Amino acid sequence: MLKLSGFGDEIAKDFETQLREMRKMNLNHIALRNLWGVNVLDLNPRQKKRARDLLRQYGMGVSEIGSPLGKVSVRSSWKKEWARYESAIEKAHYFNCPRIRIFSFYFPKGEPSEKYREDVIKKLRLMADRAEEEGILLLHENEANIYGETGIHCKDLAEAVNSPNFKLIFDPANYITTGTRAFSQWFDMQADHVVHLHIKDCTFEGIFTPAGQGDGEIPELIAELARRGFTGYATMEPHLLQGGQFFGFTGPEKFVEATEAFRKVCDEAGMPHREVRVGTIGMGFIGMFHCDAMQDVPEAHLVAVADSVKAPNLKKAEDKFNVMAYDKPADLIKRKDIDAITIGTPSGQHMDITVRAAKSKKHVLTEKPIEVALDKADKMIQACRDNKVKLGVISQRRWDPGVRELKEAVDGGKLGDLILGDAYIKWWRSQEYYDSGGWRGTWKLDGGGCLMNQSVHTVDCLQWIMGQVTEVYAQTALKAHKRIEVEDIAQALLKYKNGALGVIVSSTACYPGFEERIEVSGSKGTMEIYKNKIRTREIIGEKKTEQEEAADRGSGAADAQAISNEGHVAQIKDFCQAIIENREPYITGEEGRRPLEIILAVYESAKTQKPVKLPLKKKK
16 A cells, blocks of 8 residues: 655645645645745744644645755764754654655765765664654665665665664665666665655656656556555655756646556556545544544545544644644534544434535444434434445454454354354443543433443444344343443343344443453354454364464453554454445444344343344334
8 A cells, every 4th residue: 555645845835835736636645845945854933833734724644754864975064964853853743744754975976885884874873763762764765876876775774774763765766867777676675674665757868757657667666565565655756847866846737647647557556545534523532542543544544533522632633643623523524625534422423423424425434333223323324325425333343353263163154053142241330431421321322331332342243143133131230330321231132033042241330340252152063252362162073273372452341441443443444445445344334233223122121121023113
């Protein structure tokens, strides 16, 4: 996956013009080099603030601080260059971009570069050590007449500096200008250190061209990166009207031509390069969780956040992700440059936001449960269907390795005819947890207690594995908490369509909180999921094998904020890919409706003290 960016100063001098033209090209990132004719390292406080405000306004991320660091003589004042480096670090933090482009110093003309090797490496090691302290990634660009002119020297620098915070930019045209071949001559030897691309093409006669039309072997490079599963930034730097070691200009029209040519190269190579622009509504814990998860999803580009109240996380997200923050969700929804929203509001608010977003032609990924009532869920599904947008519902536990393994075993008939399917979710929540938000523990906004809020994921996984539930007989109680309307204990007997029986036991009253379990037995054996992995696998005739140890993911058994984000990352990635590929997401609105119906049936049974059959009848 390539995240496309560009040096905006190749388009125009004015920074807002750079952003506006890049958004017209559907680029979501910019490399900061010269803004209003001023180098990024020399911006004054007023210019910095104006630049950051414009980035938020246009929903643009920063791919790199395009500094000229190291593009000086190796004999130049180190004190002066270090001061410039500190300025670059400050800008990297200010613009929420922990990546700085650097070079490896010019050596005196006519002298061998090896003579200055130790001095260059010493300087770069000092910079890398400082980068490690600051959480900054240094990106070394190959360039003519510096130590890192050839692939051999670039590899040498990466291995000699030997820091996780020092990596390489691969610039094909810069190799061509030295009279060498980029991909076929230099890529393999340094491939393990390359994390970033600069995209400009050139002929050996010195003429800059759109990607794929010169001698830079860019199609071969992108095809190989696609084969390797490469993920990183590709920054457009076409030089189509002017080009040299210290400048480059392309203009807006030619920049469009260069960008489209590179997209064509990517498409032909099978390299993904399209992103979904996302806004998040509801900035409590889970909304911030969505935003954090998106940082690990290359296909997702966070543009804005919103909440109906001035939650502390609004300001936190604005600063942390450099995005616009709105205290009116409607202001986010009406932005035409947002493709999709994620919802992290209280459950009883999901329908209103979804319907409004769908009418604005925005795809929707909502937290669990889909809503607190079936008629509201149905309105969400219909609104998205009518407006031809995707609707997904978070159920991140379906990505757990244990759930996947059990589902495959059941679907493959390894357990035989299903007999029992049970779920146990004995968690703990303190009174302070419920007191921390006025919506917690209410029927209107929470939709229920331990079963609806905490156990919906496990209920979803159970019904996904076992199949349709046709009847429930249940009890609920409130035993360990005060000042809430809903249950902290629920238990239900289940009948499945396939004839199997089952049990759900759910609680937030079991101190100190225990890991959830799913147990499934069939005529040929039993499997048990404990937390996120298989703990028991006993199948008749199946030879015992060493179970591969699955990574232990954070659990919400005792602390809602201790959950791992791996499942959210996987689901947000799938949702974005569904939008890009124009297919249904893995967990649709219809899928998200199923566990809601089971839970509502449990509540109805507990209230009437009678068995309840599914599907539930629609209320008139």
